[in-house]
Amino acid sequence: MxxxxxxxxxxxxxxxxxxxxxxxxxxxxxxxxxxxxxxxDVPMGRVRLSVPTEAAEFLVGPVMATFLERYPEVEIEFSVNNRMIDVIENGYDAGIRYGGTVPQDMVAQRLSADIPWLVVGAPSYLDRMGTPVNPGDLQSHRCVKIRIGDESIYRWEFERGDEKIEINVPGGMTVDQGQIGLVAVRDGAGLMYVAEPMVRKDLRDGTLRTVLEQWAPLGPGFHIYYSSRRQVPAALRLFIDLVRELRPLGL
Incomplete structure (x- = not known):
């Protein structure tokens, strides 16, 4: 050599x-x-997130213009659906869910304040069918039922003081995506149980009205979650920090 x-x-x-x-x-x-x-020195990379429809519209969408302006080298892919999936098994870096549904073996960080859940209906429907005074009155109303991520039909939850009630409501329409149901409810199809951000504008302009306000519960806000066995990608950390900075749904 x-x-x-x-x-x-x-x-x-x-x-x-x-x-x-x-x-x-x-x-x-x-x-x-x-x-x-x-x-x-220059944040870059690609992350994939699984996001429910409400979070996509009211939590993620409002921050993305700022995110892309600050971090042009970062690419984020969102899959918007309400199904309960294993984010790691399906190739996502993280997922977003309401706090009470985050898998226990994941690391979770809060991204929003707790969220009120309301029953709403169009004035035309309420004028025609009357206004329920207590949750039991829903049995005589048309309700838009909700199929949740585990494929079960959601039982509407109510709280007043220490009293808690779950109602299996009647109705001829079932949806797994809230915005579809709201289109029908705005036209007088019936009552619907929704997260307050989804109907904030409708309530402000009078398109919808709330009922059973004294029974409205406060549910856990949105959380982002990821595997404790993986290092958090830098791009994901930047996304989390920006949502917590801008607080589109409070914090």
Missing amino acids: LNRTSRSVTLTAAGEALQSALAQPFDEIGSALDVLNRFR
């Missing part, structure tokens, strides 16, 4: 070939480290 004299040491042809072969992997390692340093 080496030619030695009393005054110098030089590579043989075989030694030069070995040096060339060994240099390439080390050069690639150096290039990889340069890329890593770019992550520190």
